[in-house]
Amino acid sequence: MNVNNNSHLKYYSPVFTSSGRDVYNAVGQLMHRNDTSLFRSDLGNWDKFAEYIGEKFKNSPKGNIYSLSSSAGDEVYSLIMKLIEKYGEEESKKFFPILASDYDSKIIRMAKEGYLPMFEGDDVLINKHTKGKFNEYFEIIDNIPECVKDMDIDFDFIAKVKPKLKNKVTFKTADATEECKLVEPNNSIVMARNFWPYLKDENKRIQMANNLYKQLDKNSAVVIGNFDDTSGSFASKNLYDAGFICHPENYCIYEKNAIPTPNIYYIK
Numbered sequence: 001m002n003v004n005n006n007s008h009l010k011y012y013s014p015v016f017t018s019s020g021r022d023v024y025n026a027v028g029q030l031m032h033r034n035d036t037s038l039f040r041s042d043l044g045n046w047d048k049f050a051e052y053i054g055e056k057f058k059n060s061p062k063g064n065i066y067s068l069s070s071s072a073g074d075e076v077y078s079l080i081m082k083l084i085e086k087y088g089e090e091e092s093k094k095f096f097p098i099l100a101s102d103y104d105s106k107i108i109r110m111a112k113e114g115y116l117p118m119f120e121g122d123d124v125l126i127n128k129h130t131k132g133k134f135n136e137y138f139e140i141i142d143n144i145p146e147c148v149k150d151m152d153i154d155f156d157f158i159a160k161v162k163p164k165l166k167n168k169v170t171f172k173t174a175d176a177t178e179e180c181k182l183v184e185p186n187n188s189i190v191m192a193r194n195f196w197p198y199l200k201d202e203n204k205r206i207q208m209a210n211n212l213y214k215q216l217d218k219n220s221a222v223v224i225g226n227f228d229d230t231s232g233s234f235a236s237k238n239l240y241d242a243g244f245i246c247h248p249e250n251y252c253i254y255e256k257n258a259i260p261t262p263n264i265y266y267i268k
């Protein structure tokens, strides 16, 4: 099924969730939520984010991009679309494949099979960000695949991710606390977004920040989300304490050698 690229903004609502699913353990405790969305707004301006990556690695033959808590893939698909839009298929090749992981094997199975749950308005949002290319990247399907039925997940419709997008990312099941020790030290962007509160113990968050600092070189960066500084977690403090500095133009980005902004509270 094709989406009309000329659909108007009438359905567009910035407060949607493309994958909403609560995961409980055997004794009924909430373990985590898979909540994620395309072009998630807490990252700020996605065009600027793509420009930041392009600029950072303009003199490098390869830019490594990781998502350590990818959920269904909304975040990585958003970035891939932006990088292609900005730099074209050829020039953006050096950023792919993006290596995406999540410790939730069910959500990773769905991502590996190439399905993405969407909400009404997501097509409009994608068209807005890609100059009307929804149908180049996704196909809306009429059936509900087994891997989606297997999860109690919210959606309005299911999209099959087309190879043009799907081939630019690999998904695997992995725990971010281990995966962060395996990333390439040089020229890497490590997105570890909106998952820090699920590391329930403060020591685990401190350890995660320290391991990232130990692993990454000066030309790499860590990217977090808004949720990481709420819900009892304060990832930005953990990153500052480990030695990272917040990028002056985007509070989500942490680098070893960012130019400090004087009025940020957690400057050491």
Ligand SMILES: C[S@@+](CC[C@H](N)C(=O)[O-])C[C@H]1O[C@@H](n2cnc3c(N)ncnc32)[C@H](O)[C@@H]1O
Pocket: 032, 033, 034, 035, 036, 037, 040, 068, 069, 070, 071, 072, 074, 075, 101, 102, 103, 104, 107, 174, 175, 176, 177, 192, 193, 194, 195, 198, 199, 225
């Ligand atoms: C709220 S979603 C955020 C998804 C995406 N990064 C974003 O910002 O939209 C949190 C995800 O983190 C995953 N997660 C939680 N703890 C994790 C861990 N220790 N290692 C890997 N993934 C984890 C959950 O399975 C869930 O899919």
